[in-house]
Amino acid sequence: xxxxxxxxxxxxxxxxxxxxxxxxxxxxxxxxxxxxxxxxxxxxxxxxxxxxxxxxxxxxxxxxxxxxxxxxxxxxxxxxxxxxxxxxxxxxxxxxxxxxxxxxxxxxxxxxxxxxxxxxxxxxxxxxxxxxxxxxxxxxxxxxxxxxxxxxxxxxxxxxxxxxxxxxxxxxxxxxxxxxxxxxxxxxxxxxxxxxxxxxxxxxxxxxxxxxxxxxxxxxxxxxxxxxxxxxxxxxxxxxxxxxxxxxxxxxxxxxxxxxxxxxxxxxxxxxxxxxxxxxxxxxxxxxxxxxxxxxxxxxxxxxxxxxxxxxxxxxxxxx
Amino acid sequence: xxxxxxxxxxxxxxxxxxxxxxxxxxxxxxxxxxxxxxxxxxxxxxxxxxxxxxxxxxxxxxxxxxxxxxxxxxxxxxxxxxxxxxxxxxxxxxxxxxxxxxxxxxxxxxxxxxxxxxxxxxxxxxxxxxxxxxxxxxxxxxxxxxxxxxxxxxxxxxxxxxxxxxxxxxxxxxxxxxxxxxxxxxxxxxxxxxxxxxxxxxxxxxxxxxxxxxxxxxxxxxxxxxxxxxxxxxxxxxxxxxxxxxxxxxxxxxxxxxxxxxxxxxxxxxxxxxxxxxxxxxxxxxxxxxxxxxxxxxxxxxxxxxxxxxxxxxxxxxxxxxxxxxxxxxxxxxx
Numbered sequence: 242x243x244x245x246x247x248x249x250x251x252x253x254x255x256x257x258x259x260x261x262x263x264x265x266x267x268x269x270x271x272x273x274x275x276x277x278x279x280x281x282x283x284x285x286x287x288x289x290x291x292x293x294x295x296x297x298x299x300x301x302x303x304x305x306x307x308x309x310x311x312x313x314x315x316x317x318x319x320x321x322x323x324x325x326x327x328x329x330x331x332x333x334x335x336x337x338x339x340x341x342x343x344x345x346x347x348x349x350x351x352x353x354x355x356x357x358x359x360x361x362x363x364x365x366x367x368x369x370x371x372x373x374x375x376x377x378x379x380x381x382x383x384x385x386x387x388x389x390x391x392x393x394x395x396x397x398x399x400x401x402x403x404x405x406x407x408x409x410x411x412x413x414x415x416x417x418x419x420x421x422x423x424x425x426x427x428x429x430x431x432x433x434x435x436x437x438x439x440x441x442x443x444x445x446x447x448x449x450x451x452x453x454x455x456x457x458x459x460x461x462x463x464x465x466x467x468x469x470x471x472x473x474x475x476x477x478x479x480x481x482x483x484x485x486x487x488x489x490x491x492x493x494x495x496x497x498x499x500x501x502x503x504x505x506x507x508x509x510x511x512x513x514x515x516x517x518x519x520x521x522x523x524x525x526x527x528x529x530x531x532x533x534x535x536x537x538x539x540x541x542x543x544x545x546x547x548x549x550x551x552x553x554x555x556x557x558x559x560x561x
Numbered sequence: 562x563x564x565x566x567x568x569x570x571x572x573x574x575x576x577x578x579x580x581x582x583x584x585x586x587x588x589x590x591x592x593x594x595x596x597x598x599x600x601x602x603x604x605x606x607x608x609x610x611x612x613x614x615x616x617x618x619x620x621x622x623x624x625x626x627x628x629x630x631x632x633x634x635x636x637x638x639x640x641x642x643x644x645x646x647x648x649x650x651x652x653x654x655x656x657x658x659x660x661x662x663x664x665x666x667x668x669x670x671x672x673x674x675x676x677x678x679x680x681x682x683x684x685x686x687x688x689x690x691x692x693x694x695x696x697x698x699x700x701x702x703x704x705x706x707x708x709x710x711x712x713x714x715x716x717x718x719x720x721x722x723x724x725x726x727x728x729x730x731x732x733x734x735x736x737x738x739x740x741x742x743x744x745x746x747x748x749x750x751x752x753x754x755x756x757x758x759x760x761x762x763x764x765x766x767x768x769x770x771x772x773x774x775x776x777x778x779x780x781x782x783x784x785x786x787x788x789x790x791x792x793x794x795x796x797x798x799x800x801x802x803x804x805x806x807x808x809x810x811x812x813x814x815x816x817x818x819x820x821x822x823x824x825x826x827x828x829x830x831x832x833x834x835x836x837x838x839x840x841x842x843x844x845x846x847x848x849x850x851x852x853x854x855x856x857x858x859x860x861x862x863x864x865x866x867x868x869x870x871x872x873x874x875x876x877x878x879x880x881x882x883x884x885x886x887x888x889x890x891x892x893x894x895x896x
Contacts (some may be wrong), residue, residue: 280760283833422787423787423830430832430842457832476836479834494789496789496834498835506763506764
């Protein structure tokens with residue numbers, strides 16, 4: 242469906258290039274939800290914006306390919322891209338709760354999104370919006386309301402309705418539940434799940450919350466400092482994580498099911514991506530780091546079916 | 562820590578209420594219509610010496626208002642808060658000065674809670690200066706050093722001259738903690754101290770806070786919306802809904818055997834960190850009602866899947882297990 246190959250997106254800064262996304266590859270199959278996980282500033286959002294080509298002016302895609310339905314997106318013109326955005330790939334932005342226009346009714350905003358891509362009459366748009374509202378669990382009578390008349394969870398539903406407005410094949414959701422309370426978060430996750438089942442859309446779910454990923458996703462991609470460090474089937478990654486970073490992340494979240502255990506954490510901080518970085522970006526915070534990690538960059542390596550990792554020592558670590 | 566010191570209360574809160582007046586229109590006087598946001602609406606609770614008490618609940622349930630009342634950052638509409646035998650709201654200015662040094666706060670956002678124009682030395686020494694313990698930052702240098710070492714920012718000389726923007730999120734929250742402990746308080750109110758932090762740093766800050774409790778004999782009120790975090794850090798957990806405590810008890814007990822339907826719903830919707838444990842949660846009807854028009858009777862009644870005729874009268878907290886209380890009629894038989 243969607244395949245990203247060796248994508249590199251750098252930001253131009255006064256101090257030189259900041260390597261926000263530095264050689265990332267992954268693929269997304271039809272009807273699949275991929276969780277893109279990592280800490281803040283690891284390049285998750287930049288990766289998503291590169292795919293739909295909505296990067297801020299300071300950012301440049303330096304290398305790589307984004308293949309969608311057999312077409313290469315990065316070489317398309319802006320006009321061609323406009324046909325693909327929203328109709329084929331849509332995005333729910335981070336901070337969605339604040340990305341609605343406060344002085345327009347939600348109906349006006351959704352029809353704006355539809356009209357930008359399709360030529361429809363008033364009646365058809367009305368019907369389409371009614372259908373969308375029903376799909377996301379909102380009453381159609383509320384479509385004439387302004388954003389402030391909705392609660393946070395309902396605004397998120399409006400944003401999802403807007404993302405689905407032109408029947409896209411792929412939806413990228415950037416932290417869709419981060420600002421929501423647990424009960425509302427659960428409702429939104431259930432909604433996403435049911436929409437996937439009904440409409441067979443593929444999704445990329447960007448989040449820092451591993452438990453949201455565990456709840457919803459089929460596949461996981463773990464990013465660290467602009468690199469993908471592990472990619473694969475959700476069960477394999479959660480049950481047999483191979484990369485030291487993934488292992489540490491999984492150990493750092495408190496769990497409800499098991500007895501209270503001492504949480505471990507990752508000492509140190511992310512490397513500064515504008516400066517020189519070690520060959521393996523996790524070197525320095527990694528308990529298994531050795532000389533080779535500083536000098537030779539580990540490549541993504543398939544460990545078994547549907548599971549790959551970028552670490553020199555995954556075999557040794559696994560045995561411990 | 563022995564059990565005796567655990568049961569002795571440091572803070573006693575009795576029937577505490579905070580109602581904020583609402584202005585419907587810009588020029589109307591709020592009291593004309595008698596409309597209020599019932600942010601905290603009758604909370605009685607004891608905070609025991611040396612414990613970590615967590616307050617959990619959804620946004621708008623009154624957790625933060627309750628915390629601000631405990632710190633006397635707000636004047637209550639009704640009720641008392643007694644810190645170690647002294648009524649906070651009846652205290653005179655000079656009495657208050659002595660009480661203030663016993664309590665400190667840690668806030669959610671370490672990017673906003675540290676003054677960007679002050680050095681770390683100035684930030685951390687500020688409680689010493691404003692409480693007239695030391696005349697200036699430099700006078701308090703020794704205590705600032707000790708405090709920074711205690712939170713793991715060592716050597717302190719490396720950090721004292723820096724500005725907040727030079728530090729990472731985790732380091733800033735450490736500075737905020739250092740500022741809180743520098744005057745040796747007995748009570749620390751921490752309002753969502755880890756919710757802005759990345760997961761890998763979160764565990765680090767939680768571990769630090771628990772270590773400091775042992776070292777400095779601290780008592781924490783820990784506010785969070787994350788039940789897994791609350792269970793991890795706290796001895797007791799209080800669940801709030803629309804300005805009231807609906808369930809309180811030992812944290813493990815509340816999580817393992819929740820009694821109130823609201824607590825049950827909250828726990829059931831928690832995403833599990835194990836993809837094999839995907840489950841169906843309790844779908845609650847609607848959303849939290851606004852705190853202006855509180856439902857009559859049990860506040861949870863309109864959304865409760867088990868509501869029955871008795872619920873039109875508001876239930877009070879009843880004992881449902883050792884040290885475990887819940888405000889629900891269905892719980893009464895459970896004890």
